[in-house]
Amino acid sequence: MNFVIFVIAMGVLIWGADLIINHSERIALKYNIPEFIIGATLIALGTSLPEMAASIAASLNHKPDIAIANVIGSNVLNITLVLASVFLIAKKIIPNRDFFAKDSTWALVPVLVFILMILDGVISRFDAVLLLLLMGAYLLFLLQDAKSIPIEDLDEIDMSHFSWMTTIPVLIGGFILVIVGAHFTVESASEIAKSFGISEWIIGIIMVSLGTSMPELVVSISAAAKGKVDMAIGNIIGSNLANTTVVLGAAALANPMPIDAPAYLFDIATMIVATLLLVFITANKLYNKSAGISLVIILGLFLNNTLQNM
Template identity: 55%
Template sequence: MDFIIFIAAMTALIYGADFVIKESERIALHFNISHYVIGATLIAFGTSLPEMAASMMASYAGKSDMAVANVVGSVIFNITLVLGVVFFISKKMVPKRDLFSLDSAWIVIPVVIFFIMIQDGEISRADGILYLLLMLSYLIFLFGSSKETLESDIDEELVKEKFNWGLTIALLLVGFVLTIGGANFVVESGTNIARSFGVSEWIIGLFLIALGTSLPELVVSLVAIKKGNAEMSIGNIIGSNVANFSMVLGSASLVSPLIVDLVATKFDLFIMAAASITLVFILANKLYNRAGAIFLLIILALFIQNAV
């Protein structure tokens, strides 16, 4: 039964991602917004909803380990797995946006704030409010710094179509429901199997739930590449990681303060920091190719080896 659920869920993910990308392109075309900004806002927030729901539910249930591990694991998978695959299979990626000078700080700042917050072993409600303010700051920065014009690789068929707000919003919602719903079923079945084998809550949150809630980002990014919008996939990951720290941890800590075991989680936190720094290095050197992918996939291999 779990296998059947997995196949059905993956099918929903793929079709949902296709709706999300196509309708996001339609909105980008209508408002003359770059693919990167659409990826870092609309798509990033939409694909971060599974992490937000999972962490808030875990926080409400008093499972701080699972709530925090979900975010840590999602950030690691988003950077190493999703971007690793994106860079590996993308034939040519030449972003018009200067990603290093404009966006690298937003890869590092949320991580630095996270490490400062957990020094006392807790992410408090006050910390959560600070994170939510960070999310607001990111949005203001993103739209304020974006003076790009729409990329020329927009789907030509969309250019010919008349923009319809009602249809676009409806299809976008359907896309997110299919994408997030599919990921939820993958997480649920995987978590039940793991619990039956006595796997710890931290490993479930770090590995199964984090990987499951990163599936929307992965599938959406792969569909974006297929449609020639690789830059949208980078915006999706950077925006998703900012949302994971600020919106997800911020909301979860408002439900209940989150306790973090610094000793037990030190390796995973180290991997998260290493992945973030490596991404900044890739942006600085424009390694949007297999060389950059190899760096990220090596970090992913180290993470998986330790977790297993």
Template identity: 60%
Template sequence: MIDFVIFVVSMGALIWGAEFIIKESERIAFHHNISEFIIGATLIALGTSLPEMAASVAASIKGQSDMAVANVLGSNIMNIALVLGLVFLIASRIAPHRDLFFKDSAWLLFPVIIFPLMILDGSLSRIDGFLLFAMMGAYVMFLIQSGSEEQLAELDVEMKKEVFNWPKTIALLAAGFVLVVVGADYAIESAANIARAFGISEWIIGLLLIAFGTSLPELVVSIKAARQGKADMSIGNIIGSNMANTSVVLGSAAMTRPLSIDLVNSSFDVFLMIGVTLMLVFITANRLYAKASGVMLLIVLAIFLQHALSA
């Protein structure tokens, strides 16, 4: 029981700390004349993946490869099947001005297709991790070059009206990093204890429990945006988050310590992540932003949960 309490508290600290880091980084950028588009291309794409990165790197350091990889696969599946499934059902109208296929979702195909090829030998090496990490750099460069004229409604423009306070910002940044590091460490440790106590594999714990916890920021932000009539923002954020998960999160974890992968146990989840990503690409390419798409994504979520819980 105590491990469940520690897990919930540590996940809360992890998510809360990530929020501190994102907000204070935005404040520094706003008050020091850094391009708003660069803020969006980096912070918004990477920020919501900070919990996943902290959890996966912590798992990698502890030698728990299953949790590190399963966290990314589960988070990517939940981001699309759960979060976007609900967004499509909740939003009354989705008509994005931005070409989400050409400028965003098509880029997801690179890491999602290359990742399965990298693990054919049963491991993700440091070189593999570096190559995945470099893909995010290419994506960010593309965003900056292709869309610097676009206004990012995600950013809190009200920050510009604030009086900047360095001591407060540094204190909150420090608090955020402490919460993220400590939260990730305790989250992985308590999750491993839960797995051992109930005889559940670390793969399933990472795939469901940790993945759902680290996907909460995307869920909250996206549902809020959908209710405010900004569902296109939700789609863009999920695409950026999944791109960061597959490239930066997996890349960072592999560069920290090479990851071993059980191809037999992980194959269904790897193929499902590829499948749900292809569904997202198909939806954006054909602009199928409708409730029917939401229903189809939630059906995929049900298949994912049924398989994971019966494993």
């Protein structure tokens, strides 16, 4: 029964996030916000809503392992599963934006800051504020950089029927679905872990993170299939940045989270390696199937280690 509740709750969570993503994008397009900015901010934050809701709910319920494992697992999956899928599916990837010079290092910095923060065994509220400030710094950078980004042709999206009277209720409904879905996702995942004798960390890093990464996977593949590779890659970079700063920061702000870092060294190391690989790929503009296969190898090692520890 708990597994059925988990699946339904995850579906509700993703459905709510999808409503928020779609209508946030329409608001951005209405005001002619550039495509990359939409991908790296509104859509990235929107697709990170499931992670945020699940991690905050876990933190408030005194389940820090689920909250932190969800962030680490989502970051790994966003790069090794979502980005790899984009590389393997898209016919040709030629981004207009220099992701190495402007963005990929922004995904690495929070990971390094996270490593420093967990050395004392806890992510405190002070750490949370610093993480949120880091996301603020990236948003400020994007706003300043947006002046140099051309506005894309938006004809394919019909904005003639845009209405705030429709958009606001849908957004509110989406947020309600996300909150309710997150609560039942965490509770059912915790019960599943207890019934099978599996640690909450394993449940968080596999089941919860895989479920909450689905919006990124769907949005990025859809964007890549339409040739919007800047939006697809921007979504992944922005989502990882949002996970490590906003999601982790909000969860720690709700309740300080202890972490036994040495016990989860492999998972933390995998997140670091995956992020470094992202930087390497963008630095050398390796947007091809070979890079995708390399990322899938990292994913295989990550899943194999996790399954062995179950």
